Amino acid sequence: MNGQPNTRLSDLFGLAGWSKGELARLVNRQAAAMGHPQLATDTSRVRRWIDMGEIPRDPVPRVLAVLFTERLGRVVTIEDLGLVRHGRVGKQRGDGGVEHPDGVPWAPERTAAVLTEFTGMDLMLNRRGLVGAGAALAAGSALSSAMHDWLHTDPTLNADAPRVHDPLHADPAGFDRYEAAPIGSQEIEELERSVEVFRAWDASRGGGLQRKAVVGQLNEVGGMLSYRHPDHLQRRLWGVAANLAVLAGWMSHDVGLEPTAQKYFVIAAHAAREGGDRPRAGEALSRAARQMVHLGKPDDALDLMKLAKSGGGEEALPRTQAMLYTIEAWAQASMGRGQAMRRTLGIAEDLFVSDKGDVPPPSWMQMFDEADLHGMQALAYRTLAEHEAPAAQLAQRHAKEAIELRAKGRDRSTIFDYISLASACFIADEPEQADRYARLALVSMGSNSSHRTWDRLREMYRLTTQYAGYPKIEDLREEIKHALPKTGRPGGGKWVQA
Secondary structure, three states, rough: OOOOHHHHHHHHHHOOOOOOHHHHHHHHHHHHOOOOOOOOOOOHHHHHHOOOOOOOOOOOHHHHHHHHHHHHHOOOOOOOOOOOOOOOOOOEEOOEEEHHHHHHHOOOHHHHHHHHHHHHHHHHHHHHHOOOOOOOOOHHHHHHHHHHHHHOOOOOHHHOOOOOOOOOOOOOOOOOOOOOOOOHHHHHHHHHHHHHHHHHHHHOOOOOOOOOHHHHHHHHHHHHHHOOOOOHHHHHHHHHHHHHHHHHHHHHHHHHHHHHHHHHHHHHHHHHHHHHHHHHHHHHHHHHHHHOOOOOOEEEEEEHHHHHHHOOOOOOOHHHHHHHHHHHHHHHHHHHOOHHHHHHHHHHHHHHOOOOOOOOOOOHOOOHHHHHHHHHHHHHHHHHOOOOOOOHHHHHHHHHHHHHHHOOHOOOHHHHHHHHHHHHHHOOOOOHHHHHHHHHHHHHHHOOOOOOHHHHHHHHHHHHHOOOOOOHHHHHHHHHHHHHOOOOOOOOOOOOOO
């Protein structure tokens, strides 16, 4: 106990709307259901947790995480509640510095535990039909500040450090316990193949249909990581964890679970660094940056991109660096910085063509090909066209190139290309062409479960307003409204009649 209020717990307690007596009774009831009938919490003890910063002993933090997760309908971890003894929110360290918010970065030995706890809570929400809305995104600058020094250190320096037993560590509540056991290279190969299957499904159908399966697989891998394998196997297992965490984050972003997505991207960066793959850690953070641009926070995205590019290290292949620059260019376009955007895209093009392919790209970069390069250029120019209308012509050219080059199975990307192309045509005052490509986008949507496609359709719908008197465009507007959900969604805006 430090005598200072636990602001994290206090904030979440206020959101939950319980009285202190109600929470005490709920803790006792939930603890009994979890096999701890001897627990006897009262109102005064709850008051000490919130007002005096007292951290209760296990299993109370786990019980509280379950209760708040169920009450708020989003993942709430022990860290979120401020109930981990290794640090407190805003607490001053002995060296005069301030500990980073949100437990980022956490201690290396806690990465697997954080991963397992978070996925377990996420699965519990899935099972009970709840959604992960209501949490706040961490600002890009806050994440960058917290993770900069950590990402730039050599993870191998910790490899030979003694494994310190954490007396507070316990199996996360709310999901099945995983018994840690050794696995071999064959099992890891099967896990790596499963990542490719999930990745292909996501590219084709969107994140909604397979998100739970990916989160479940990641939860299993977190359990495997609690057993110390030989270094070469442990690194590969961390690589699987990083790839699955990125997919879980991307799928969560795809269905509008934005704070959940951001947490997975941070977990992925931690896992990649644990496995010694700094370029993978940088790419994971670039996903968080793309998320920020999509949500209208390009300044936060630029903060994250600085960290992603510098943290990726010199091992990053030219194609990987090119991909990072296209995201930076999109953020610049969102801010109307046309000159900076064009310069950044020029760097991306040069890097892309300089990659001779003599070094095979990692599996997570195989999705970024020439079609993706043109697709990102189209998106950047289409975004800039909102500030500089002539940019719409270049957006059209790149979108057409992307569509021509798209490989089979990249259905979601093709939809984005059509939407970029149609939007650019509307901005360029070419409604007939815009109508054609917009209808191709609608036809292509099919069973796609990507909420991001709906967001971009909404943006395209906004551009149709000035042509509302055209009979063909009026029909198109009706078709778009029919294709879009009429209610709000977690993490996103609601349908607005223009």
